[in-house]
Amino acid sequence: MGVGFHDDVDLIPDKRTVSSRIDSESKDSSRRAKMLQQRCMDSVAKMRETFKNSRPILQHRISQLEIGETLGRGGFGEVHSLRSISSEDGEHETFTSMALKQIRGSLYGAQRLQAQADLAKEAEFLRALSTHPNIITLHSTGIIGSPDFFLVMDKLEKTFEDMIYKEWKPLYEQRDVNTGEMKLSKREIKKENTRNLMISQIKLLIEVCSAYSFLHDNLVLFRDVKPENVGIDFDGVAKVFDFGLARELKEEEQVSKDEYKLTPQTGSRVYMAPEVFTSQPYGLPYDVYSFSIMFWETLTMETPYSNLTKAQHANFAMLNSRRPPIDPKWPKNIQQLLTSGWSRDPSKRPTMKVFQEKLRDILSSLEAPPQSKRGFFRRPSSRNV
Numbered sequence: 001m002g003v004g005f006h007d008d009v010d011l012i013p014d015k016r017t018v019s020s021r022i023d024s025e026s027k028d029s030s031r032r033a034k035m036l037q038q039r040c041m042d043s044v045a046k047m048r049e050t051f052k053n054s055r056p057i058l059q060h061r062i063s064q065l066e067i068g069e070t071l072g073r074g075g076f077g078e079v080h081s082l083r084s085i086s087s088e089d090g091e092h093e094t095f096t097s098m099a100l101k102q103i104r105g106s107l108y109g110a111q112r113l114q115a116q117a118d119l120a121k122e123a124e125f126l127r128a129l130s131t132h133p134n135i136i137t138l139h140s141t142g143i144i145g146s147p148d149f150f151l152v153m154d155k156l157e158k159t160f161e162d163m164i165y166k167e168w169k170p171l172y173e174q175r176d177v178n179t180g181e182m183k184l185s186k187r188e189i190k191k192e193n194t195r196n197l198m199i200s201q202i203k204l205l206i207e208v209c210s211a212y213s214f215l216h217d218n219l220v221l222f223r224d225v226k227p228e229n230v231g232i233d234f235d236g237v238a239k240v241f242d243f244g245l246a247r248e249l250k251e252e253e254q255v256s257k258d259e260y261k262l263t264p265q266t267g268s269r270v271y272m273a274p275e276v277f278t279s280q281p282y283g284l285p286y287d288v289y290s291f292s293i294m295f296w297e298t299l300t301m302e303t304p305y306s307n308l309t310k311a312q313h314a315n316f317a318m319l320n321s322r323r324p325p326i327d328p329k330w331p332k333n334i335q336q337l338l339t340s341g342w343s344r345d346p347s348k349r350p351t352m353k354v355f356q357e358k359l360r361d362i363l364s365s366l367e368a369p370p371q372s373k374r375g376f377f378r379r380p381s382s383r384n385v
Contacts, residue, residue, distance in 0.1 A: 292341030
């Protein structure tokens with residue numbers, strides 16, 4: 001028996017319908033392009049105002065730069081090493097510790113306008129905030145408003161993610177090796193090496209937390225806290241970078257204490273707070289949640305929720321408050337800080353400033369002479385969920 005169709009169902013739209021749809025899509029596209037263009041112009045205008053009222057920043061033409069190898073690529077931008085910058089009189093100044101960030105040449109139309117607006121916004125943030133020792137420094141920019149606008153920033157040796165998986169994790173796996181003159185048992189050597197490793201981790205986390213605390217003091221929400229967005233410079237100092245998703249919190253967007261009407265589901269899935277995932281108003285506690293996940297990742301040297309699919313993560317972590325396992329052997333102050341930091345209720349999370357103070361207390365207790373021979377740290381070997 002064949003399938004019958006209602007006579008009044010227009011399965012193949014006539015030319016007028018198709019034409020109308022094309023016109024509608026064209027108008028939508030045109031409106032979006034105009035909106036992005038306006039956003040780009042607004043960002044540039046705001047950046048001009050910021051630059052006028054902030055510390056002096058040099059501006060250069062792209063032709064004045066000698067660009068080196070590619071260091072990394074993202075969705076919209078790419079980063080290169082910078083070999084030298086020539087002055088107006090032709091003199092060259094050579095650099096070994098700076099990098100250039102620019103928009104990818106393959107971007108056109110709406111994507112390029114979006115990227116230009118984002119890069120202008122990043123320059124605006126860095127111009128105002130990179131005086132902090134743990135935020136990447138902006139040294140120079142392209143000519144404001146030019147299509148080949150760029151940023152010249154610190155060149156970083158590695159990322160925090162590299163520290164976790166390429167340096168700390170191998171050290172942890174060799175923690176029973178006596179690398180010094182310690183006259184200790186194998187068990188005591190393992191314990192001492194583990195303690196020293198955790199001290200190194202906490203020290204660097206304090207630097208990172210200091211940067212986010214500074215941002216929050218200036219009502220800037222980062223929205224993408226994770227190890228790969230923190231760099232380590234050639235002196236071993238942590239530097240927060242990539243302000244592409246950062247947002248200045250404005251009074252007109254505030255709906256209640258610490259809650260603002262902002263774009264939902266913004267950030268990286270594994271580090272995203274439940275209120276952001278479920279499209280609720282959110283604010284500074286979002287970064288605290290993300291940093292707590294990063295804290296756990298640093299201690300365990302394991303990727304959070306690595307054995308869960310996206311759907312399982314959404315169900316278990318976002319909707320049912322399931323968190324990565326906390327080892328009961330960890331110091332109580334670490335357990336308590338993690339539990340409060342990734343609480344489902346944003347109001348129960350500590351501020352970044354309090355988080356930093358708690359980390360300092362943890363560091364002090366780790367550096368103090370041991371009061372007991374009981375083990376204080378053991379990486380969880382159970383399922384990573």
